[in-house]
Amino acid sequence: MNQEILREITPLTGHDCFTMFAREKKGFDFPLHFHDEFELNFIRNAKGAQRIVGDHMDEIGGLELVLVGPNLPHGWFTHRCRSRSIYEVTIQFHRDFLPAALLNRNQLSFIKNMLEKASRGILFSRAAAEQYAGRIEALEKQQGFDSVLELLSILQGLSTTDLRMLSSAPAQDGAQQHTSRRIQKAMEYMHQHFDDTVSLREVAALANMTEVSFSRFFKKRTGNTFIEVLNEIRMGNASRMLIDTTHTVHEIAYQCGFNNLSNFNRTFRKKKNCTPTEYRQRFAGSRIFV
Incomplete structure (x- = not known):
């Protein structure tokens, strides 16, 4: 994998909980990249496209759902995909969207475990992608606090499904975590x-x-x-x-x-x-x- 890796600066600010971007497209044109935020990516109708997450590379099916952790290089590429009507939903949220004090509570143990595993990238099963597709697609119609609760509910549900980690090694965490x-x-x-x-x-x-x-x-x-x-x-x-x-x-x-x-x-x-x-x-x- 000799591609140049772009550091993406997302438009999320400290006042946002998350951002969501849904669109139909004819191909994938964004370069291999990484950013400080978590990213949940839902893709429909892109069979034959190529996914790269960390050091893992694979050809995807017609439906997939992936969670990528902070600073983990990732990207999707048209590759052998012949579809001209790819549908993609990208949800990005801050790494401190759920603070450690909250994640350490017993009720959030599954989400905590999932977010930790996301440092290597997570591919959810097709069954999970099918189960949560409607809720993910409908999330943009929610507003304010209700949308935050719905995202939390989706993350909780996904955290109890079968998780397959992709990259053999976690991201090199260059995040600006400091106590000074x-x-x-x-x-x-x-x-x-x-x-x-x-x-x-x-x-x-x-x-x-x-x-x-x-x-x-x-x-x-x-x-x-x-x-x-x-x-x-x-x-x-x-x-x-x-x-x-x-x-x-x-x-x-x-x-x-x-x-x-x-x-x-x-x-x-x-x-x-x-x-x-x-x-x-x-x-x-x-x-x-x-």
């Missing part, structure tokens, strides 16, 4: 001020450190540089605005802290493997946030 108050304070500041000029100097000052020391400290704790994380925060917000608003690309770029449109377009293409306009067209009117 300095890092947390810096992250909070960047999330609050991503739409303005945010310098390494001012964030380092918040942590009461020199720029050089903070830069090394930040990279060691998060696995990314200060500017990489700041750009990811800006890209996530820009992606959300492209879907949720009618603002021009130029307006969104400036509202997300990019003072140069060319730089925004270049960064967006590098992170998303498409232009902002192509991204908007791909998701317009078909993605919901809860």
Whole structure:
């Protein structure tokens, strides 16, 4: 598997529980990728397509349901699929959608076990996919709290079915899990001020450190540089605005802290493997946030 792996920055924000994207398509064109969120993917009528999850590769049948854990490379590819009416539902939710304190309760032990196994990717049985297909497809018609409860109910039900793990090894967890108050304070500041000029100097000052020391400290704790994380925060917000608003690309770029449109377009293409306009067209009117 020599494909380049794209790090996807999803448009989920800290205020969302999950996002859902349902669409009909003629083929699979998104590259092999990974992201910080869990992803539940339901696919109908794509027999012959190829699925890659971690180091596992397989040709899929006409119906499948897969749960992928955070930072696990995955992707579906047209391969030998001849269908021109593929139907796909993608549900993404934060890794802390269910906090550890809640997952440790006896009543959620099955879900906890399933989410842990998702670090290697899970393929549910065809029977389970058939059983939950209707509820997954209808989830976009739910609203607010009811939709959150329904997603939890679906996850609970799936956690009691037969689970087949795909990848031989779990994802290399590069997630930004850290206990440092300095890092947390810096992250909070960047999330609050991503739409303005945010310098390494001012964030380092918040942590009461020199720029050089903070830069090394930040990279060691998060696995990314200060500017990489700041750009990811800006890209996530820009992606959300492209879907949720009618603002021009130029307006969104400036509202997300990019003072140069060319730089925004270049960064967006590098992170998303498409232009902002192509991204908007791909998701317009078909993605919901809860």
